Amino acid sequence: MEIFIQQILNGLSIASVITLIAVGVTLIFGLTGIINFAHGEFLMVGSIVTWLAVSNGWGFPLALCAAVVVVAVMGFALERGLFRFTLDLPTNGFIVSLGLIVVLQHIVILFWNANQKSIPHPLTKVWEVGGVRIAAVRAMVIIVTALVVTLTFFVITRSRYGRALRASVEDRDTAALMGIPVRRYITGVFVFGSALAGLGGALLIALFPITPFTGGTIVMKGFAVALIGGLGNLTGAVAAGLILGIVEGFSAGYGLSQWTDAYSFALMILVLLIRPQGLFGGTSGPRIT
Amino acid sequence: MLLEVSGITTGYGPTIVNRGVSLTLGAGEVATILGPNGAGKSTLLRTIAGLVKPRAGTVRFGGSDATGQPPDVMAKRGVVLVPEGRRIFGDMTVEENLRLGAYARRDSAAVDADVTLMENFFPILATKRRDKGGSLSGGQQQMLAIARGLMARPRVLLLDEPSLGLSPLLVKEIQAIILSIGERFGASVLLVEQNAGLALSVATRGYLMQTGQIVTSGPIEELRDMSLMRELYLGGAAVAS
Amino acid sequence: MGTLEISGLRKQFGGVVALAGVDLTIEEGEILGVVGPNGSGKTTLFNVITGVHKPTAGRVTWRGADITGLAAHAISRIGIGHTFQQAMAFPGLSVFENVQIASEHCRHARNEAYPWPSPDALLSFVGLQDLRREIAGIMPFGNLRLLGLALALASRPTMLLLDEPAAGLNDKETAKLVDLVKQLPGHGISVCVIDHDMNLMQRLCRRLVVLDFGSKIADGPTAEVLNDPKVLEVYLGGAL
């Protein structure tokens, strides 16, 4: 029984990391139409910044703030410098992001080599309740995720702003005619999504060691969750993150573990076939042609 | 003059659409631009609203220069375009569409009141308040587009074919609404219409546009009787009014 | 017996009853007009006939065969063409290519009176022959409407459903359209047309059907229908 409860907790913890990534993806992809495959690398940069800061003696909270700021600034620069020129052709934005993946990964390698990097756990406490072990870091990640998602939910869905964002992704010109500063909002969402990636990166390295290639493998899950939940839909991202986390946890824990990824992909395929708009409905995202 | 357009030249890529177009619009006035398909009427409205950057010429609004300002800035300053082809936000509800129209406004209480006002103008919008814009019939969408434009409480309303797809009954209502915009909203209207009957009955001044240029302009009564107008626009048929 | 017979046709979207049981017959060789207030179900009627929507109840038969709920492409292939309320074309392709594609997918050659052997013939008919190399997506609206008509005709229909073909056209262009549409029955094509332009309808249709809240409230010779007090009240808002 305690093993079962432990597995549920594990699922929750996986879910929180995935959700944090998915929230960034769902906002950027769903509300600006930018397909940023390099979101994982943004995350990785966040981790690297945290690692650098901690190695230089900064405390974790400060390092986390640094990661958020650095990645947000980077997001701002990249949106203004690159992505804004691809707004009308989302698939080109996608290629730009592929180029960025290569560039970011190897810039990090150039300066700090390709080896795995880790920081000491910022919280080392492990609570044991009736045979179930709860690590304080994991609890911290779950709590931070919950807080951030709630906050984001508040900001984004605050009716006026959220409405304007959804209108912008549906029809940019007409949204501008309504007086919506579309460009600025797109930048805003992109920067916010990037900041979330920075935060995610900081939390990630608090949990696991990372390499310059860590982001690439995680980001697909973010996209999967964003689509399963419905693009641009925060509730959807949270629910889908939970579902995927639990499915992943249980398939690794009880099923044929080498098929773990297969379960989550199968789940994603199933959901998208039955409910193409995602579980909770969302924007239709950019048109791909 | 509230709005002064002078010497505007526009185009898309290699094609020139408007050539040196000038026109003016006074406060509270309703003017109309008439012209055959492809003359460049919509492009001119889009230019004034900031969606198309002019290649030459200036737009002055309220006495200051507004050439090449982005559409959101123009909207905030009070120049609002109800675009051709409705451009309803199909994934959003009717009420959300309406409220988006008032996006640039900060007076939320007055916005609520205006939503009610629009629903009085077009009762169907009240019935469909929670329905997705995309599920509306063509004419219902047209009503929504006009109402959405009015929600901005514009100083200049640019209407691009507002009667498109509306039933005769509603065309009459639109006619009444346009006529009342001046006093109710204190706004001027620049109207592009294919329904000459409607255009000629609401406007006080008209411009006749052909292949991107203004060929004639003047008080509406004069325009109505011009032979060029008949030839270009009315196909010789009697004007229904 | 009519070519297209509709009986008890009903369509609901959630709680919205768009068609509340409509019976209607479109006869061979006629031009039938359908009018009604905005949102009265006219487009929905077309959509259900043409397979865009499946009806909630009711039947559609074509020359005696049940065609209720067939897919859109199948309907086109048996000879029922239509145009859209929002003018549509293949925006990135040339005018000629548009018509060429449209002419390639009919599976029937029953209409012996069909007079246009090639896409170019059709383009001349609608008057777009000079624009054949133009990219469709950047044509002005009026031409797009004409192209839409050409596309529908290219699929060799024996019946054509036109949804507001004159919307966005000025009187001169409308007159030209009337001229074109009037020729269609002579080429073996029956027509059913929706439009809010009573001028056009009067010139085009001998029979008019009026829908209101998804129900047929009038059906008869145009002049009579347009003087029906009920129609005057819900649709015209007074005499023309």
Added chain:
Amino acid sequence: MKTPFRTILPTLVVLVLLATVPWLSPTNRILSLAITAGINIVALYGLSVLFGQTGILSMGHAALMGAGAYAATILARDLGVGFWLAIPLSALVAAAIATIVGFPSLRVGGHHFVILTFAFGQLLTIILTNGGDFTGRATGLDLQAPLTLFGMDLSPLPRFYLLVLGFVALSAVASWAIVHSRYGRTLRAIRENEKLAASLGIDVGRHKIGAFVVSGLFAGVSGVLLTYFLRHISPTQFSSFPSIYLALMVMIGGARLLLGPLAGGILVAFLPEMFNLDPVESRILYGVCLIAVILLLPNGLIAGLLDGWKRLFGRRPASSPAAASRSSVSGG
């Protein structure tokens, strides 16, 4: 017809020029990279039909290549089937898998399809990795079968190069024939406006699956070539990154023009070769170049160069399709 033939001419000229490469005593590295690029290009021609004509982007295409490669290897291992018979058979296997993937996926459009093909591709890799001795698990499979034509050994690099080039030519011609056929026009119609296409009697669903299956045929052939070139295949070669890179190549080159896949395949393969830098720095520059190419030539390399040419030498440039499809009057 005369006009469409003009459109294949430049490609044929380029291919003829490329056929002289073995006589210019290229290095074996170049030849080898060219072969890999050529193998990709065969698949890219299939993708260009799918993406360029039908407007559907697949990001699981390497998996279909993998289906072809594994089919050829297993056919050779278990049934002694040789290269020439493996080509049609493996193409059919890949097409069959494309059908299985396409049926459910194409019910949903746009980016959902992209993600679904991606997921299916991943799924296939996982199946290959866990497929026991039949698929050789993660280690993959060795291919022993010889490659001959009328008794001539085709495995030396220059000959293999010409063989691949032959297949590239075939796929270019096939793709050209499709584009200029009624079928190609039908696909374009679907890309431009599905609703209208259906109203004109086009069975949209069937044709979309058809296009996907056709692209699967190309991918299958390309997979056979790959396995005969490498002589060892493993699941990771057909996982997500190769798939993403195929999509990238077709977009960089431009999917709508016949030279596009050729340009994309060659550029992506040889771009990293141009920098004589330390490996890591050269990767960075490579990424930067990808970004620069797509920002400067948003419609792909070939379309961009053509536009530039026309602008320089006067003729009115073709209105860009991108601008057209954003115009307010379009439907779909």
Added chain:
Amino acid sequence: DDTGNTVKIGVVAAESGSFVSAGHTLPAGVSLAVKEINDAGGVKVGDKTYKIELVKRDDRTDIGTAVAATQELVRDVGVKAIFGSESHDFTLAMTKITQPAKVLHFAGNSTLDTILTDASVAPGGADHYLFQTEPREFQRSGSTARGVLSLLQPMVDHPIKKSVIIAGNDATGQFLSSYYIKALKAEGQEVPDIIFYPPDTTDFSPILTRAKSLNPDVVHFWYNGDSTLTALPQAVELGVAPSYFLFGVDPGIWKERSLSADVPVAMSCVPVCWGESSNPKAKAYFQSYFAAGAPKGVTSSVSLLYYDYVHVLAEAWTKAGSFDPDKVVDALMTLHHKGVVSDDLSFNAHHQVTHATEVCAAKPGGDITCSMQQPPADAPM
């Protein structure tokens, strides 16, 4: 006379792309050996002395590039020998080029065991010029298992009986663990489960919880190094087992990153340990290895799968008195080399080396003890 007096060898390895953290060790190790040989004057072959020229090629973790690089080295550059790559399916594809061209090929992939057979290594056979610089897997697994159990047993206070293996589901993981499970059983261990994880896994908690439910005495993390170090802290958090074993993790990195655990942790190195070796030569080697600028990684010791064999090759050239590949193969087969990894490096009839494996164990306090374990002579049944 300089130009005539050089001989070229090549390395193909991932110097960029996702395999770089293991890949970069190859060129680093080989360069070091080449530099030592050249600084000592060069290789004497016949009556001439040659400098070795090293040609490095990046495979960008892409098989097409690896194959092109091999073609280039073999056909364009004309190298006499190739080292690499550490990715085993790349290596397999590369052998299809090196072997017909009679170019000596050294690779540290134990999976080569499946193709190195009596027939294939015989003169004229498909892999006559291919050499595996890693012991046969039953030997490495056997010595590793014995070493792990014997080091850990004194550190825990109850008999170690039950082992659970957690292995990466990639080629290396699948291949290696199939031998390791047999080796553990041969040591009398009960192995209730071997749990495979997808190669990209970062969150191991479900798998670890599953392992915990089996009440193991040791959990063995079986490649790859990065994943192993990702998993271990999570295992410690969850209290999965009273001891752990990490395959392919150098104690050097353990100290470098100041890792710790509240239970004993064994580590094995491929092939001998960096950081805390019982082998004095290894200490000296790693000093000069890092002094030459190589970054410190989880498996820096992998460089030794290549370093020693550059010296072996040079010795074989001298011994054969010629670069003729057939003569060099004959020389290699009879050679006994005093290397870093072992004082007696030699190839068996299947072109594979045999040497002891080093296993270390870290006590919860941080002390690390290491010992060499001789490989078993025969594979367990």
